[in-house]
Amino acid sequence: MSGRHLLQIPGPTNVPDRILQAISRPTIDHRGPEFRDMAADILVRLPLIFKATGPVVTFPASGTGAWEAALVNCLSPNDRVLIYETGHFASTWCRLAQKLSLQTTVLPTDWRHGVDAEVLAETLEQDKAGSIKAVCLVHNETSTGVCSDIQKARAAMNQTGHPALLMVDTISSLASIDYCHDDWGVDVTIAGSQKGLMLPPGLSFNAVSDKALHAARSAAMPKAYWDWQDVIDANQSQLFPYTPATNLLFGLREAIAMLLEEGLDQVFARHARLAEATRCAVKAWGLELLCLDPDRYSNSLTAVMMPQGHDADALRNVILDRCDMSLGNGLGQLAGKVFRIGHLGDFNELMLASALSGIEMGLTLAEVPHKPGGAQAAMDYLSDTSPRP
Numbered sequence: 501m502s503g504r505h506l507l508q509i510p511g512p513t514n515v516p517d518r519i520l521q522a523i524s525r526p527t528i529d530h531r532g533p534e535f536r537d538m539a540a541d542i543l544v545r546l547p548l549i550f551k552a553t554g555p556v557v558t559f560p561a562s563g564t565g566a567w568e569a570a571l572v573n574c575l576s577p578n579d580r581v582l583i584y585e586t587g588h589f590a591s592t593w594c595r596l597a598q599k600l601s602l603q604t605t606v607l608p609t610d611w612r613h614g615v616d617a618e619v620l621a622e623t624l625e626q627d628k629a630g631s632i633k634a635v636c637l638v639h640n641e642t643s644t645g646v647c648s649d650i651q652k653a654r655a656a657m658n659q660t661g662h663p664a665l666l667m668v669d670t671i672s673s674l675a676s677i678d679y680c681h682d683d684w685g686v687d688v689t690i691a692g693s694q695k696g697l698m699l700p701p702g703l704s705f706n707a708v709s710d711k712a713l714h715a716a717r718s719a720a721m722p723k724a725y726w727d728w729q730d731v732i733d734a735n736q737s738q739l740f741p742y743t744p745a746t747n748l749l750f751g752l753r754e755a756i757a758m759l760l761e762e763g764l765d766q767v768f769a770r771h772a773r774l775a776e777a778t779r780c781a782v783k784a785w786g787l788e789l790l791c792l793d794p795d796r797y798s799n800s801l802t803a804v805m806m807p808q809g810h811d812a813d814a815l816r817n818v819i820l821d822r823c824d825m826s827l828g829n830g831l832g833q834l835a836g837k838v839f840r841i842g843h844l845g846d847f848n849e850l851m852l853a854s855a856l857s858g859i860e861m862g863l864t865l866a867e868v869p870h871k872p873g874g875a876q877a878a879m880d881y882l883s884d885t886s887p888r889p
């Protein structure tokens with residue numbers, strides 16, 4: 501097929517040319533002066549993206565590695581963690597915790613709403629013995645397109661006075677949707693390279709609070725590769741305890757520069773605007789959003805329900821074959837029932853217009869009942885609103 505493939509899954513996202521070029525340089529000595537200059541730059545500026553003042557530990561791993569790192573650094577065998585099951589990613593994190601032999605308390609949802617701070621507070625109130633050592637929340641549920649209110653959840657935790665650590669997965673929100681590690685009182689923030697950070701997969705991160713570092717000193721779960729302290733110690737001299745993903749770090753330095761040049765507030769406003777345009781299209785098609793709470797719509801992706809009797813994967817296959825565009829599939833219990841439109845990372849108005857046009861063609865080709873004019877509705881919204889916040 502001629503022309504460029506449209507990668508409209510909610511991660512990995514499009515990697516911009518500036519980052520591709522940065523990554524394509526020859527690999528350098530990861531203990532030499534040039535590497536240490538780059539590491540110094542990253543160590544100073546990466547925390548700005550998390551709005552954190554403490555350390556951000558970088559691992560050569562997918563996001564899943566950073567989930568595991570958060571748990572094994574802070575907890576001891578048989579500790580209990582509370583997981584709010586807002587969707588597929590929360591439930592996958594829960595399974596990971598269980599494989600590590602942690603005890604889990606799971607708060608279920610219908611996968612169409614976010615974290616309910618009151619339910620969270622009630623559950624912590626009941627835990628008089630303080631057996632819950634960590635609360636694990638997914639900020640932006642990539643399987644559902646629901647973005648939970650972390651500030652509200654933290655406030656509810658504070659009200660109960662419960663000492664559990666707060667761990668938040670921001671893999672599909674960091675650098676796309678506003679997030680404040682320090683101000684929101686998060687103890688461990690988990691992130692990955694391949695979504696809002698516009699990098700290929702392969703790096704993941706833990707931003708760590710003082711309270712989490714303190715907990716890590718007495719945490720007894722076995723850990724070696726994931727040990728924060730080894731990374732933090734090596735970082736003191738701009739090094740890593742094992743061979744880092746040097747070329748991805750070239751890309752990371754470029755990604756941070758791009759985000760700070762645009763300005764984080766502009767980045768968030770751009771995502772909000774493109775997300776709202778996407779929702780205008782979905783509504784014009786007469787299709788239903790999976791997220792039922794308009795205050796919690798995700799600005800990095802939109803999950804769209806298929807009409808009864810129509811298979812989301814059949815639609816996605818038609819769109820891939822005819823339009824060379826990849827859309828996200830339904831995950832877990834949502835398999836075949838939803839498709840997901842990624843609108844995060846290195847993304848702009850006409851990329852969105854192409855994506856929505858391709859979906860509208862696909863809806864017709866796959867004979868999915870819908871009203872025409874979704875792409876036009878999105879363009880009208882974009883024409884009628886200003887791109888500047």
Ligand SMILES: *Cc1c(COP(=O)(O)O)cnc(C)c1O
Binds near residue numbers: 511563589670692701
């Ligand atoms: C993508 C994603 C993950 C999984 O990350 P991997 O890099 O595939 O390990 C976890 N949580 C959320 C919210 C995600 O969007």
